[in-house]
Amino acid sequence: MKTLKSKSGLLSLFAIAFSIVILQSCSDEALKPSKSGLTPLNGQKYELPDYDVDAPPACKEVCLVAGQNMLAGNVEVAYSEGNLYVTYNVYQEGVYLKEIHLDLFNSIEEFDEAKKLNGGGPSPGKFAFKKKWDDNAMVSSYTAVIPESYVDTYGDCFFVAAHAALSNGETAWGGLCDETDKGVTLDAAKQFPGANWAVYFEFCLDECEDPTIDFTYAWEDLLDFANDADYNDLVIRSDIMKTDAELKITFFAAARGASLDHSFRFMIPAEGVVSIMNAADVQMVGDQYMVTVFENTTLAIPGTPFANTVPADGCYAGANGMVTISIDEDFSFDPANPYNPFLRVYNWGIDTPDVFYDLYIYELPGNNHPGNSWIATDGKEYPNGILIPFDWRWPSEGSNIMLAYEDFTSITDGWNPNWSDNLSDILFTFDRDACGL
Known part of the structure; x- marks a missing residue:
């Protein structure tokens, strides 16, 4: 379970200090606890001890890459x-950790x-922190406690x-990576400056908090009156940290x-974007990047045939995706409109990728045109x-959204942007809480 910083952290510090007193060597470089607990000083180097650590669940994972493009672990x-x-894991057969070095910093200039x-x-x-093992130790996983x-x-x-x-x-380094035909x-x-390929990665304490849902997107994926208006053809939740x-x-x-079949993607202006990692695909389209998160939503959350819309079908796990975009000072960020998500709908299946149409979120700037709306049998848009x-x-499968949210209106009747504030009848919605969604 993700845990925030609390006063009980002091107890953990003394517990770690005690284990280090018992287990670590007394070399000049060894980290020795002071009266106030473990208090490393800038410029010092510390030998990490041989302790067994019951680490909490990880909230960030990056690649451990050797030889610049070989995935050795994480x-x-x-x-x-x-x-x-910080846990090093090597999962290449017959390969073990011989030595690790670890440090934190705020800027390259500081380093x-x-x-x-x-x-x-x-x-x-x-x-600041290091650990070495003998040739016969055969250590494939080690957790360093900072x-x-x-x-x-x-x-x-x-x-x-x-x-x-x-x-x-x-030699291996921890960092964000993408898989390619030639490895990673x-x-x-x-990447660190100089003639090298060594890398580093960013970590924020907030990454270990339960995410706050910044936006939820939902679609009806047909272009005509055949829509059933339940707005559960695809439901995507998103959390943003900048x-x-x-x-x-x-x-x-x-x-x-x-x-x-669908593909979930988003557009983001290219200016100020240095790199995009962990996406299924990235393409340049004009002055924007088109980023694919889920290439095929049928494969991402398979159901029989639906997932998490029919109560009798039970619960499905859903699918997680994370895209990390490295930015510089030229990047322009609007927290109310950080990117432009859309659904690519394939008319005749994923095997005919040239037959598709794109559906953007109607309420976002530039999207409120007929290409992102449909007409019901009563003629309303x-x-x-x-x-x-x-x-x-x-809404549950086949339940018109207006049965659950009575303030939902058509565009024809004057769009009400606050319709979701009033859940008027919960019985017409899917019990996502029972599924832990």
Whole structure:
């Protein structure tokens, strides 16, 4: 369970301090607890101990890449009661951790001033935390605990430099990566300066909080009166976190009540975007990027035939997606309209990708035109894609949205943007709470 910082963190610090007193060596570089607990000082290096750590669930995972394009494992990060838990996992058969070096920093300039960079890139031997193993140790997983007293000096968001030397002679770094035909490619936006390929990654303490749903999107996917107006053909929830370095967008495909195949995508202006990672696909379209999150929603949340819209069918897991966009000072951010999501609908199935139409959210700027609306049998016009500014209970399969939300109006009658504030009859909605959605 994700846990926020609390006063009980002090107890954890003393517990960790006690374990280090018992288990670690007494070398000059070893981290020794002071009267106030573990309090590393800038410029010092500390030998991490041989402790067994019951780390909390990870709330961030990046790749552990060796030789620039070989996926050797992953690096998981968790945060609980003030302490940061960084776990190295190597899952290549016969390959083990020989040495790790770990540090936090707020800027490249800061890292350079601390003499932790040279002309060829970072100097892992100068990082604050390190650990070495004998040849026969065969360690494939290790959790380093960075105490609250050290973490607190870097604020709510910081960069993590996670280096490893492996038993096969390769050097590995933790960072965002994408799979390619030639292995993996690392996030070039967070490569250390100099003649090297070493990378780092950003972590924010808020990443370990339960996400706040910033937007929910829902669609009717047909273009004519055949729509049943239940607005559950696809339901996507989204959470956004922006820092100076990144725009982190999480998506959750919660429900799918459609017979057609879909692809869920979004458009974002290219200016100020340095790189886009973890997307299914990225293409340049004019002066914008078209980012694919779920290439095929039928495969992402399969059902029989629907998912999380028919109560009798039970519950389906849904699908998670996260896109990380590295940005610079030229990036323009509007929290009310951070990107433009849309549904690509395939008329005759996913095997005919040239036959499709795109449905944007009607209420977002530039989208309120007939190409994003449909006409009912009574001649009234309705939006295909709708925006709900919070989490919501979507209608069950075949239930007209106006049965559950009586303030929902047609475009013809004058669109009411606040219709979702009034859930007038919960019986016509899917019990997503019972499914833990």
